[in-house]
Amino acid sequence: MVKGACLSMEYEKMRAIWQVLYLLNRKVFMFTILLRCVAGVISLCISCQPSFAEDESSFWDGFRLGGYTSVDLRIPRTETSKLNWNEFSMIVTWDKGTRVKFFGELDLEDIASYTNRQGLDFRDAYINPERLYFDVNLHQNANLRIGRFLTPMGRWNQLHASPLVWTASRPLTTTELFPSFTSGLQLFGNIPFQERSLDYHVYTATMNAQPESRGETQYKEARGARVAINNVLNFTDENAGLNTIGLNVASYRDDKPNGPKYHIVGLDFLIEYGRWEFSGEAYSRKVEHGQSGGSGAYLQSAFLIKDEWYWITRLENLHQPTSQNAERWMLGLTKRLKPNQLLKFEFVGGSGYYEDVPRGFTTSFAMMY
Numbered sequence: 001m002v003k004g005a006c007l008s009m010e011y012e013k014m015r016a017i018w019q020v021l022y023l024l025n026r027k028v029f030m031f032t033i034l035l036r037c038v039a040g041v042i043s044l045c046i047s048c049q050p051s052f053a054e055d056e057s058s059f060w061d062g063f064r065l066g067g068y069t070s071v072d073l074r075i076p077r078t079e080t081s082k083l084n085w086n087e088f089s090m091i092v093t094w095d096k097g098t099r100v101k102f103f104g105e106l107d108l109e110d111i112a113s114y115t116n117r118q119g120l121d122f123r124d125a126y127i128n129p130e131r132l133y134f135d136v137n138l139h140q141n142a143n144l145r146i147g148r149f150l151t152p153m154g155r156w157n158q159l160h161a162s163p164l165v166w167t168a169s170r171p172l173t174t175t176e177l178f179p180s181f182t183s184g185l186q187l188f189g190n191i192p193f194q195e196r197s198l199d200y201h202v203y204t205a206t207m208n209a210q211p212e213s214r215g216e217t218q219y220k221e222a223r224g225a226r227v228a229i230n231n232v233l234n235f236t237d238e239n240a241g242l243n244t245i246g247l248n249v250a251s252y253r254d255d256k257p258n259g260p261k262y263h264i265v266g267l268d269f270l271i272e273y274g275r276w277e278f279s280g281e282a283y284s285r286k287v288e289h290g291q292s293g294g295s296g297a298y299l300q301s302a303f304l305i306k307d308e309w310y311w312i313t314r315l316e317n318l319h320q321p322t323s324q325n326a327e328r329w330m331l332g333l334t335k336r337l338k339p340n341q342l343l344k345f346e347f348v349g350g351s352g353y354y355e356d357v358p359r360g361f362t363t364s365f366a367m368m369y
Contacts (some may be wrong), residue, residue: 006128010100014229019326020303022098022331024214030246032092033237034179035105036360038058049237053288056112056177058261059096059302062094062095062096063092063093063094063179063270064093064094064095065090066091066093066104066368066369067088067091067318067368067369068089068091068366068368068369069085069086069087069088069089069365069366069369070086070087070163070164070168070182070364070366070367071083071084071085071086071362072084072086072168072362072364073362074356074358074361075360076359076360077163077358078361079358079360080115080116080117081116082113082114082367083113083114084110085108085113086109086111086162087109087110087162088105088107088108088111089105089106089107089108089130089161090098090106091103091104092104092122092277095219096170099137100135100136100137100138101266102131102134102135103131103132103134103135104132104133105129105132105270106127106129106131107127107128107130108127108319109125110126110127111127112125115250122276126279127213127283130146130148130181131148131149131181132151133146133147133148134147135145136335139189140217141189141190142187142188142189143189144185144187144188145185145187145188146187146205146315148181148182148183149182149186149203149255150181150324151179151181151182151222151250152186152188152203152224152226152282153174153226153248153250153264153266154248154266154268154283154364155246155268155279156170156281156282156318157174157178157180160174160180161368162266162342162366163340163341163366164283166300166302166332166344167300167312167314167330167344167346168344168346168366169330169348169362169365170356170357171281171296171298171300171316172298172316172326172354173281173282173296173297173300173304173316173318174281175356176296176318176320176362177283177285177294177295177296177318177320178219178252178264178266178283178285179218179219179222180251182205182222183205183206183207184203184204184206184222184229184283185203185204185206186202186203187201187203188202190202195234195265196229196231196232196234196258197230197231197232198227198228198229198231199226199227199228199230199244199246200225200226200227200228200339201225202224202225203222203225204222204223205221205222205223205248205252207226218251218254218256219252219255220252220253221251221252221253221261222250222251223250223251223252224246224248224249224250224264225249225250225252226246226248226249227246228244228245228246228247229244229245229246230242230243230244231243231244232244232245234273235273241272241273241277242270242272242325243270243271243272243273244269244270245267245269246267247265247266247267248264248265248266248267248283249263249266250263250264251263251264253306258341260287261287261288262284262285262286262288263286263293264283264284264285264286264293265283266282266284267281267282268281276301276302276303277301277302277303278299278300278301278349279299279300279301280297280298280300281297282295282296282298283295283296285326285352291321294319294320296319297317297318297319298315298317299315299316300313300315301313301314307336308336308337309333309335309337310333310335311332311333312331312332312333312334313329313331314328314330314332315328315329315330316328316329316330318352324353324354325351326350326351326352327350327351328348328349328351328352328357328359329336329349329350330346330347330348330349331346331347332344332345332346332347333346338367339365341367341368342364342365342366343363343365344363344364344365344366345361345363346361346362347361347362348362
């Protein structure tokens, strides 16, 4: 019996090793593409240096390397508990104070998971080229972004990295109704007026085939715009923070044979005052000929209790013609351990089954580096 147990343990170790080797072999092609992209970035930046350089410091000083990672433990109401290493993100930027800037992010996602039944599992890991773009300054109030970027819809999608959001779970509305990424062109900037300012984003996809992000619905022919007014309430109290409201409009087509074309309109807001932060987003989507294509919204609050402990609440709903509807609530407690580290505890209840956001208890640790 002892010999059999030892053989079983050796088998499990060998299986885990082979899973890692298989993963590396499957992704070597993606790393080759990444290296080619980085080489192209360096070449373009070098070619831009004589045109825009304003000092004699080294070209290489413009590069910065960072990223983020997170792990969580999920204890769903009706499923097996699972420990997940969610992502390991590498971010490379180049900025020498010239008119041209570069931003690249490559994520290794769903890296590993552990359950009592399956043990340690690497099979779901995949590489996601999340962002890769150049920003070109055209004017004091205008910039052009070229490449693959986060679709500027609402706030959460643009700030969705785990160390930048209060909760381990993401509102369903921000993942199910519009594309998370766009590959193409974006014109954006900020226009000040009186005590306020206007942020604007206008974008269009120039590539129909979006790079794969597992679990994400693929779209094509995406185009849209977002405008947001900052300091809309014109707070003057010293306890006041950000207060902004945004309007979003977009259209895109489901990347399937004879896929429907959608038109979506949405509102988002953020208000900070004293110990409170309130935020939310709401969207309504129509199919090309006027039928309902789904809708959803969430409302979230964060309250500073003491010593960087925050009490988080969220209400949300999602309605889709071809999928389960969801009415959800979330209660959470988040500790800011350091400016770049968050420890999160939350419980999600309500209706609707979505594998990526199970109902039940989750605790998570997220950090930037």
